[in-house]
Amino acid sequence: MRAYAGLFRRELLLAVRQGGEIGLVLGFFVLAVVLFPLGVGPEAEVLRRIGAGIVWVAALLAAVLSLDRLFAADYADGTLDLLALSAMPLEGVAAAKCAAHWATTGLPLTLISPCLAALVDLEAQATVLLALGLLIGTPALSLLGAIVAALTLGARRPGILSSLLVLPLYLPVLIFGAGAVEAGIAGTGARPHLLLLGAVTVAALPLAPVAAAAALRQALD
């Protein structure tokens, strides 16, 4: 447990001190949302209708963009080999890195999402649902992303490859997350969507570190 906390702390420190990586992801997230009104027009009606979907798609893309931070640097400089040699199981390494990745991408995205909801003219209730959905769903993005990030270590063009691999896996999160806001606006009840979103995260929580560790093992062979 101490090793887990230590690794988590190391990842957080690296993310914070290594030249504003959190800021880059957040900047991309905001910019991606801002592009949509410029593309589809500024009518509040249209934006309100598609706003939640826009924010969720932007969150997905921001998560994909930050995946290479999970393992790539540690793979390149050999830290990952040392972590594999340590007493901590690779599943634990993957879980700690997922937690840190979520704390530096999913959590900031969730915290800033009310501002973006204002940009696309969502009402207060829809804003709460959007933030709640992101809070529940973004851990799944980090967990599923860790599998793909580990699989593409050492591949040619890992960035474009990992987005091709991971976006189909993200589909349920997008559907339940954006669906929750939509159902909230339509008044049909957002609860089942949020519960299903939670189910995806809860299922990914134990399974994804195992798969990511398997992928790491074959990358380090």
Next chain:
Amino acid sequence: MFAYLANPARFMRVSGRAWRFVAASGIAALAIGLYLALAVAPPDYQQGESVRIMFVHVPSAILAEGVYYLIALASFVALVWRHPLADVAAQAAAPIGAAFTLVCLATGSLWGKPMWGAWWVWDARLTSVLVLFFLYLGYIALVNAFEDPARGARAGAVLALVGVIDLPIIKFSVNWWNTLHQPASILRMGGPTIDRSMLVPLLVMTLAFVLLFAALLLLRMRATLNERKARALRLAAPPRRADPVSTGAAPVLR
């Protein structure tokens, strides 16, 4: 049988005889099936002649999904028992499965234009087949993304297993999404039962597709093994004087 065929040399011997037989029976079944589907089967009372697209569409849809499960099964065998041919089978099956998925999408689109009045509708089933196509593409891209083919094989195996766990979840979520958006207009083919005059050609076509898939799979596996043998021989041969002119290109070392 799997343990018996674990020896690639033995597999080459057996498959060399088997694939011709499988391919011949597949072509025969395809000929019979096409005749039944195009000439014997009656036009549908609602869909008219365009119902005949179904005789290609449904078998390719069955194989599109079936081949992905086969890849996942082969990947599992490769990861757990390190069966030397399981990786080869999984990689050889992937482009064929992707082709079946594409055929399924294309024929569905051709059928949808006269029937639904649109090349594409965001129906749950269409969407999940499209996602399946991207899963195939991702698998093929990942397998080929590494300098070391063994590394690509193992990465692909892990991805196939992740994909096969996620596939039902994706299908469920897409169903959920679709019923939310257009609950009343779910489009279904025909009635709940299918008449025997159409069922028989459909079954023959499905059999033909399965046999042709098996023949292509064996052929591709044999090609992969021959390629490996050729590469091993090339690497084992004494180094020759580099002669890029006569070969037409720089020698490729992998």
